[in-house]
Amino acid sequence: MKRLVIILAIAVLTAASPVRNPKIQYGPWICNVSETGFNVLWKSAEKTFAWVEIAPDDGSAFEACERTRYYQTVNGCRISGQYHSIPIKGLEPGKTYRYRIYGKVIEDDSSAYGTDYGPEKVMKFKGEAKITTLDSGAKECRFLMLNDIHGKDENFEALTKGINLGDMDFMVMNGDMMSYITEADTMLRHVFTAVPEVTSSIPTIYCRGNHETRGRDAYKFGYFCPTPSGMPYFTFRQGPVAFVVLDAGEDKPDSGVAYSGTADYDTFRQEELEWLKQAVEDPEFAQAPYKVAVIHVPALRYPDSWYPQIWINENFVPVLNEAGIDVMLSGHHHKHIYVKPGECGNEFPIIVNSNVECLEFEADSEHLSIATYDMEGRMTHSY
Numbered sequence: 001m002k003r004l005v006i007i008l009a010i011a012v013l014t015a016a017s018p019v020r021n022p023k024i025q026y027g028p029w030i031c032n033v034s035e036t037g038f039n040v041l042w043k044s045a046e047k048t049f050a051w052v053e054i055a056p057d058d059g060s061a062f063e064a065c066e067r068t069r070y071y072q073t074v075n076g077c078r079i080s081g082q083y084h085s086i087p088i089k090g091l092e093p094g095k096t097y098r099y100r101i102y103g104k105v106i107e108d109d110s111s112a113y114g115t116d117y118g119p120e121k122v123m124k125f126k127g128e129a130k131i132t133t134l135d136s137g138a139k140e141c142r143f144l145m146l147n148d149i150h151g152k153d154e155n156f157e158a159l160t161k162g163i164n165l166g167d168m169d170f171m172v173m174n175g176d177m178m179s180y181i182t183e184a185d186t187m188l189r190h191v192f193t194a195v196p197e198v199t200s201s202i203p204t205i206y207c208r209g210n211h212e213t214r215g216r217d218a219y220k221f222g223y224f225c226p227t228p229s230g231m232p233y234f235t236f237r238q239g240p241v242a243f244v245v246l247d248a249g250e251d252k253p254d255s256g257v258a259y260s261g262t263a264d265y266d267t268f269r270q271e272e273l274e275w276l277k278q279a280v281e282d283p284e285f286a287q288a289p290y291k292v293a294v295i296h297v298p299a300l301r302y303p304d305s306w307y308p309q310i311w312i313n314e315n316f317v318p319v320l321n322e323a324g325i326d327v328m329l330s331g332h333h334h335k336h337i338y339v340k341p342g343e344c345g346n347e348f349p350i351i352v353n354s355n356v357e358c359l360e361f362e363a364d365s366e367h368l369s370i371a372t373y374d375m376e377g378r379m380t381h382s383y
């Protein structure tokens, strides 16, 4: 009888605690790509201990040998959680790598001397899971740019439909991809999971817009979009093109009532300006055949321009002119605008992409071309 009770108790307990396999809730996506690495980011459905394994794209089976494991560590401690950002390091420039995410759900981590886990599994997701590192020696640079999607998944899907991922070095998200980050998961769902096969298979270069500054969780933006500088402004190089990604901050004066005292973008932009003056002097940037500035709010100056736009026009543009910028790529206005050199103190053209078009950029040693396409894939502008 006693034995029967024990067997029944075990059966009830087993039925009550199903196997908890690790699952990805949002992502993965790739940020902070460089010549030697990138970060793999995602959100797990439950608290999970996870790692990423990397294999060269050489046709071998992933299981052909033990692959290098990369963990998220803090001061030597491998950490668990739901929000993962795993840096992959020590790679070679211009080389394609496959990645796999592994994890095990934390069943009980209440003891300081041993954690109980669920089964160890590959965490599945949509996409080819192949990433190519940057290479300053590459012959060309190609990318796709989107902006001002404001959380409209159907627009995101339409504008990335049919793109050949193998042709694109990365995707630039030029701000206002959603309207506010009141909940961080809103950003992860609409920006990094709307078109998972794209965001899991090409690196994202994220230029923060004035809407990514809004909402309770907006300060977490940097965690979800790590950069080489650790700031939302940074430089990088791909083939003949050097990029400077800038952050214009909010679009109204810091004292605006809508910010309820939370905005300090004057200080932020001033520090960014000091950084910019140094960044454009770096030989990797200064000696590049082409130089591109990416900034969500274009550095326009018209009689009806708002305060931050005037500020960046007065402060960033002289530095960018001096640095020999070839073109500035922006968004924000929800319409296509071409600004000729000289129109607003700018010695370079400014191309403002609309919210319903994507922009394709291509450059090699001979030419630089930019074209925009609407949601049906028809070319709308070309330069």
Ligand SMILES: [Fe+2]
Pocket (backbone or CB within 6 Å): 175, 176, 209, 210, 211, 296, 331, 332, 333
């Ligand atoms: Fe905007």
